[in-house]
Amino acid sequence: MGKFIIILGSSLLIAVISAVGALPALFWGMSLSNYLAVFCILTALQLVVGTLFNYFVDQKTFREMEKVDSANALAEAIQYLPTTCAYCGTANLTKIMLDRDNSFNCEACGEKNAVIIESSTARITMPIMPKAEAAEIFNSLDGDTDG
Ligand SMILES: [Zn+2]
Numbered sequence: 001m002g003k004f005i006i007i008l009g010s011s012l013l014i015a016v017i018s019a020v021g022a023l024p025a026l027f028w029g030m031s032l033s034n035y036l037a038v039f040c041i042l043t044a045l046q047l048v049v050g051t052l053f054n055y056f057v058d059q060k061t062f063r064e065m066e067k068v069d070s071a072n073a074l075a076e077a078i079q080y081l082p083t084t085c086a087y088c089g090t091a092n093l094t095k096i097m098l099d100r101d102n103s104f105n106c107e108a109c110g111e112k113n114a115v116i117i118e119s120s121t122a123r124i125t126m127p128i129m130p131k132a133e134a135a136e137i138f139n140s141l142d143g144d145t146d147g
Contacts, residue, residue, distance in 0.1 A: 010050075018042040087111040 022038035025031075083094040083104065090108035094115060102115040127134065 014043060014046045014050075017046060081115070083113070083115060085109060085111065086113050 018039045021042045022035050025038035026035040028034060077097050077099065079096045079098075080093050081096045083092050084090070085092060085106040085108065087106060088109040088111070090106055092104055092107050092113075094102065094104040096102050096115060096117070098117070102117070103112055104115065105112050129137075
């Protein structure tokens with residue numbers, strides 16, 4: 001309903017602007033066909049200008065959404081890791097991004113540290129007994145846990 005009213009209002013506005021804008025053509029030679037021709041030209045012009053305007057507004061909105069998306073992606077790429085200063089051994093919390101060289105200035109001594117990220121691997125182990133059975137055995141050992 002709201003959209004219908006907006007379309008109706010825009011159409012009325014275009015018609016009124018065309019009707020008023022074409023008035024000089026009516027007085028020029030007092031010709032109704034002149035008036036109607038100018039009315040049609042003005043209506044077409046407004047439709048073209050309106051379409052172009054909407055197109056550029058859409059493009060601008062799209063570009064701004066893309067900017068927000070890339071800012072969000074950047075924010076998601078930042079991780080915080082506990083690090084230890086290589087100079088004084090103080091614990092720091094450091095912003096890390098995997099796709100670039102990372103460094104930080106120590107909060108205690110102010111020295112610049114490079115952050116080296118290492119990875120390690122392990123085999124995935126399978127439990128030898130089902131979880132429920134393991135829990136039962138674990139619970140039956142209650143009281144012997146201080147040994
Ligand atoms: Zn330090």
